[in-house]
Amino acid sequence: MVHFYGLLTLQREPVPLKSISVSVSIYEFVADVSATLNYENEEKVPLEAVFLFPMDEDSAVYSFEALVDGKKIVAELQDKMKARTNYEKAISQGHQAFLLEEDSSSRDVFSCNVGNLQPGSKAAVTLKYVQELPLETDGALRFVLPAVLNPRYQFSGSSKDSCLNVKTPIIPVEDLPYTLSMVATIDSKHGIEKVQSNCPLSPTEYLGEDKTSAQVSLAAGHKFDRDVELLIYYSEVHTPSVVLEMGMPKMKPGHLMRDPSAMVSFYPNIPEDQPSNTCGEFVFLMDRSGSMQSPMSSQDTSQLRIQAAKETLILLLKSLPMGCYFNIYGFGSSYEAYFPKSVKYTQQTMEEALGRVKLMQADLGGTEILAPLQNIYRGPSIPGHPLQLFVFTDGEVTDTFSVIKEVRINRQKHRCFSFGIGEGASTSLIKGIARASGGTSEFITGKDRMQSKALRTLKRSLQPVVEDVSLSWHLPSGLSAKMLSPEQTVIFRGQRLIIYAQLTGRMPAAETTGKVCLKYTLQGKTFEDKVTFPVQPKPDVNFTIHRLAAKSLLQTKDMGLRDTPASDKKDALNLSLESGIISSFTAFIAINKELNKPVQGPLAHRDIPRPMLLRASAPLKIRCQSGLGKLKACSYSYDKPWMSLEKLPCLLEKTHSSTHRTNLETYHAGFGENHLVQLIYHQNANGSWDLNEDLAKVLGVSLEEITAAHPAELVDSSGWATILAVIWLHGNGKDLKCEWELLERKAMAWMRVHAGRSTILRPVSFPFPGLAEGYHKRVPLSPVSTILLY
Template identity: 90%
Template sequence: MTAAVFAPLRLRALPTAGEKKSCITMVHFCGLLTLRREPVPLKSISVSVNIYEFVAGVSATLNYENEEKVPLEAFFVFPMDEDSAVYSFEALVDGKKIVAELQDKMKARTNYEKAISQGHQAFLLEGDSSSRDVFSCNVGNLQPGSKAAVTLKYVQELPLETDGALRFVLPAVLNPRYQFSGSSKDSCLNVKTLIVPVEELPYTLSMVTTIDSQHGIEKVQSNCPLSPTEYLGEDKTSAQVSLAAGHKFDRDVELLIYYSEVHTPSVVLEMGMPNMKPGHLMGDPSAMVSFYPNIPEDQPSNTCGEFIFLMDRSGSMQSPMSSQDTSQLRIQAAKETLILLLKSLPIGCYFNIYGFGSSYEACFPESVKYTQQTMEEALGRVKLMQADLGGTEILAPLQNIYRGPSIPGHPLQLFVFTDGEVTDTFSVIKEVRINGQKHRCFSFGIGEGASTSLIKGIARASGGTSEFITGKDRMQSKALRTLKRSLQPVVEDVSLSWHLPPGLSAKMLSPEQTVIFRGQRLIIYAQMTGRMPAAETTGEVCLKYTLQGKTFEDKVTFPLQPKPDVNLTIHRLAAKSLLQTKDMGLRETPASDKKDALNLSLESGVISSFTAFIAINKELNKPVQGPLAHRDIPRPILLGASAPLKIKCKSDFPKALRYACPPSASQHRGALTCYEAKTFQVDDYSLCGLISHKDQHSPDFGENHLVQLIYHQNANGSWDLNEDLAKVLGMSLEEITAAHPAELVDSSGWATILAVIWLHSNGKDLKCEWELLERKAMAWMRAHAGSTMPSVVKAAITFLKSSVDPAIFAF
């Protein structure tokens, strides 16, 4: 599964009769040491990944050994991408294989409790009640000296990055999810655990990945050390890479796979279960259709919009973007991103900015027209923005935004930035879906461990797109690319048609596609019903859509010979796609969809909110002896700072903090040091030991001249000739003024041309971030300078001694 599987454990002896089991809190990573150094049963984790084209099949095995003298129950929580379809769970105990059965969740829980009370060995795997990307597993009644290997399997689609790379992530980071008063009582995120340095984790992780593509594999990159890529044939259609030994659990393991022709449309046809009757999802052949529409790039639509930026300002945003000490803080990256977005907005639109945490703040009482005055007021607030609003509660500001009046001719475009650490994920997605017809939501998950369930769920519910910003990714680049998408003309009349032999038809399983963005891949699932042709025959599927009155078509022809797959990969992914439209969580799913979701889950074998895997070893019949021995298992501490932060241990601190720094913590090497402090505040990241300074201000933009230049652009796209511009250009204002060709253009025109040339000379590697604001600047300049513009450009290039080609200004 993923380092997912690796996350927090709590160990305890089996419960006595009538005792209730409790869940463990979700924590950053997978801590497995106690302060008293009890042996930890998890010894190693091995992961096998098989990637074929743009689908990954993952098998993760956790190896346990009980070295204690009492029976144990091990409980662990792990993250997983919400698009993953978990379809298999089994255990190998002292040589005996036990395969789990997928059951109604309530029934599975009851059977687990019953088995444990009868002295049997039992295993339970279930999704969290509040999110689709968190799973928990109970390994019950692990006898002294006993060994158990628990294996789970899942399949998932691989998202496509803008540079053509397929992205596979093995989650290792599981951030604490903020608990608010309305949080679920039966969520596995409620018990708080101690923390230890990551270097002291007692288990190892190994991962081997095999990649196959008919188009050829160009290269494989990773954010973690890998073995050299080993090609398994001269045609480079198959390759294998391994995670280098000694991986630290301080980041997700990410692979970027580059194929030769990743944009080629394709259809994969998979044979159904041979022993199942036709007419059922798992009995009929399933098709996975992949399109990459070649939508032409166009100038932004004349139709403006209402742009609302909803920015996470919870305490966790004060942490670094990645585990590297030199990484930019999330809140600082967010501020720079907001400045870029504000400067890139089109004249005539409306906008607003919300910051949220335990409470929320709006820049304006309601969205305002984009003018120089409103932009300057917003920029002033952005510059002072801090990660100072406590926890992470996104539902209330969303509801406030949706209650606002619609602005005729200005469709609502909502941009959500968050590290995604919330427990009411299904409630948030439901709110977005209810309002999905009147807006599009573009979501951004910041840093490792962001909730894929929240980020992908709210985008899917509103026809938007989602992005994840980890490691060295720049939030600015991904946000500006998304803004360009939101400004593109609307694609309309999207339809999919099939041309198949008589007696054969395609039943759509994926939700109807209503929005297509440039640079977006579409994956569609269908169930093939009827009689498959005996002879070699082909079918055709055609994607049609209309853009600005023009009709476009993409066609792909494919052979009608389904291929067998023992794992039924396409069927499982099709079932997962269908479940995502019906399964909105244990409490949020409408009654009309609950039965369908349960039946679909049981038929396909793909776990859902209503099902759980249960495995029982009835050959083991050893009643528990002795009282319950309860122990909380800590997690690793990763503060992302060069030196450990210190916090005070005092009984009047909130409970959320007390557990993180017990009286004995200072006795443990590497633990937080207890001392008397006066300047720290408690925020939602106290749950993982990260305390932010209350009086610490985010650094200014310092020597980042690109951000400084962008900050001083006017709303209409121009710049003023002043000391701020001179500082960026590295010249005195007197020099710039003396070179000004006043007979050709006024001072603002001169300043604007100089600024644009500076961007092309000094920021060309980040052009994707300032392209929209440059476009706005040039539109202003053409209207302002008219026929003198070529002469002004020539004078500016000469003055700056720049090698920029004047042709970029397209006179």
Template identity: 75%
Template sequence: FPHICVTLSVREFVAGVAATLNYENEEKFPLETFFVFPMDEDSAVYSFEAMVDGKTIKAELKDKKKAHIIYESAISHRHQAFLLEEDKCSRDVFCCNVGNLQPGSKVALTLKYVQELPLEADGALRYVLPAVLNPRYRCSGSPEDSCLDLKTPIVPLDDLPYSFSMTATVSSQHGIETIQSNCPLSPIEYLGDKKTSAQISLADGHKFDRDVELLIYYREVHTPSVAVELGNPKNNPDGLMKDPSAMVCFYPNIPEVEPSAICGEFVFLMDCSGSMQCPISKQDKSQLRIEAAKETLILLLKSLPVNCYFNIYAFGSSFEAFFPNSVKYTQDTMEEALRRVKLMRADLGGTEILTPLQVVYREPSIPGHPLQLFVFTDGEVTDTFSIIKEVRNHRLRHR
């Protein structure tokens, strides 16, 4: 069976992954073969090598269209060719066209990529190796309409036709507290008294039937650190990696903020003027403006936070408040407000919003409950300048 060997190297908050995948053409005729494998969408592939019958081929970065032309030309002449590219349908999938693989030929693909590891709420670094590495096997019960199904065979996880091994090396100036996993691991081997480096591997007999997840805990994770790597001008004198590089790691210790008990005061102004009796639009006459506004207000009333305060004003040529002052949000006050909202009609004449606005602004503030004002109206108001001026004068009091 093919064998997959994964080597993981974690340095501070960055992981370097090298995956070597071994295959053999057991057919009696040449095959144009390809492999599909997933990775984190934020990963960056920096190296790809293929060894075919002892011959090593290293990938070069080329323009996408030009690379396809070169690949197709090589295949048409029955030459060995490889094409590695990001899948068009998914950013987290890379496809490798290995080209013509002769009968009995063996190929070993080595893919290397780096990724920044995310931090969990408890401060752990989290690395995940997908359970479907290469080829991309679909778990039972998953949808069959994926674009990847055009390329990948459907093989249940119980029948994975390959063996798998993984070794991980973790190093950090912070010191390593522990490493946990959802899969059986070999005992942690610390490579020094200060526990700044450790090595682990998956236990023998691991069945790759689920994602491999590692949680790495550092001792002094909030202490800033710097890692320096020497350049390699001999490899590529004009390349980016010819110069030394440095990585600064800084994970600030920000205290967790206690949830605020402030809920706010919610005041709703409902336009009940005659124009609210009109349909929402000329094209759709099935729902009136007042009914649409009432539906929204009912939804908001049912969603208010516990211990807040609220009140509702119905306005037109005159206005009326549901309660003399804003009341605390309880089951009883909510039910009373809902009952009165359902009885609202567009029968209060003109759209005079200025007076109820002034009344709301004159009400004393409730300590610890900032005012939030909601207005439901069709906007058919004449004295807009006075209204805008009134709101501007009190803009620091509410949202």
């Protein structure tokens, strides 16, 4: 028997779960998934097998059935308490029974019980679900098959009813006795450009010459060391659309499944505006539990989560606008705040926060996020500075519904932007708190950079608020639309909206069209998106749109067994039973009454083991050589009272060597080895840099050389240092521009104010003899990067 920290054990008994096979059908931006768990009892006694597995919290599970030795048994969705009672009763009577239920504390964990599996018997248990696919910023649709279920931190208030309390064996990935296979078929009328994955796939097979259908499969031998992710690129993904689906006319009036349902997709073209310079209270809540000491991905060379978090906080702090307020919290089993209350963003407060960020460690034990949230919400609001909360966590908690409830209670006073770090982060927690507060959620896995996603979200939070969001329908006479989705109050630039509605009344006999319009206001201007569609509902045996609409409603009413308000419990239960979508209050149960063998003593209990990701204690250190070469001797002359960087002759050249990396994708163990982070670390709160040894070290030249080249009659030392720093960013960090774009804007704004309006540039020469030998390349300068010297 092998032990790792007392948690990892190898089972002596044969494991009844032999394989998991998954079939995925993706049409446009909806996925229909069928997952089959194949069991076989190789022991001489009847078994009860329990398997815990993760699932994306947006999944709407609508079917559960078993095939036992050739006999099909279809499950029924029942009240959870009733289903559990019926399951125990069936087992005690010698029947074979199957139970599927959602965890009582989190929507993204399920347990599958197979009871009374006879010796030598085989059972294939199949569950089916549908889900919307989120849209990434590069236009890719993202499908994730969760394969990693991390241990969830248990605290004193954890639900005793949670299936996560089951002491499921955890073993190393290489010793896992069952396998995973997956085949995905993709269809889009817009055409499929490419399919990418974080896991090895078979070559994409196009099923038609027009590339509107394709198929991929997971390569054999997949290890459970990461979630399986597909990124699907269509030729057109932003086109608005409306899809109508026929209902079940035989159902009672008022039943969700009776009338046709519509799924409306909008991608509003919201113009980008300059961010506010002063508004906002920004609070960063950072996970400092022990699991944050793990690598970002299963690769030993990946950056530690806590290290990525520190770099991310530096970028966020440097990118904040002058005049705003901020604070940083770290949490684990306990929590601590950098300041007793949010402070105004100044050079002094920024430096104090940076000093603590640099020393930050994953040293606060478990993962208890509720207490710091409550402390943040108890703080007084700052007039004119709406609260923007950024939550970073690997999501290994059990009190998910309690946390979401707390965020929802305080939704009127803030927006929450959440980030799930690493494989196995709780989708229920991360998506739930963002949805409850009108924010957005991001997941950072594999080679994703926390820094990029966090800065993109900060930029989004700084945009002016979209207001007066409304949806209007123009339908044929006798037909009306009833909204099923919760009211949309916030739209962010680059965000896609999915809206569900139920069409009631008399459907037109002849072919006709309808129209739906989305209106919103941005800084006093009204914008409108509209789409025309044929009013001809199409049949779907799985009732995909109806079930997704039901899931959308359930997410607003179902807050778990303990936390759902009494007024919503009955509605949530009835909605779940009507739509056939599992919830916190229901469970699927299937009973094989033909198997009626007397029970000889208690069933042997087998908990199916889960994989443990073996994590490296530290990433591989890779040293990055000097990122900057020498200043080049050159001269320039302008007679206009302004100058832009793209008109400046190249001041800098890069000296390349075989060990130099220019894309800055390489991870480092400390700030001192990462020139980009080092440069950003030394930026002042107002956006400028100081001309000193620290800057010279990052630029790779001596302070004497920089000082000698300084055109002192045109710009002071800080202005000169800021110009050189921005040029360095464009030459050495262009691949990561999304991470420093906001702090560059601060530098631009500072230069415009700082330079004054009387400066006229004259010819200046920068003599630098003895350029380093080797390959020299001019630093490309972006037209966007413009410093105006008035």
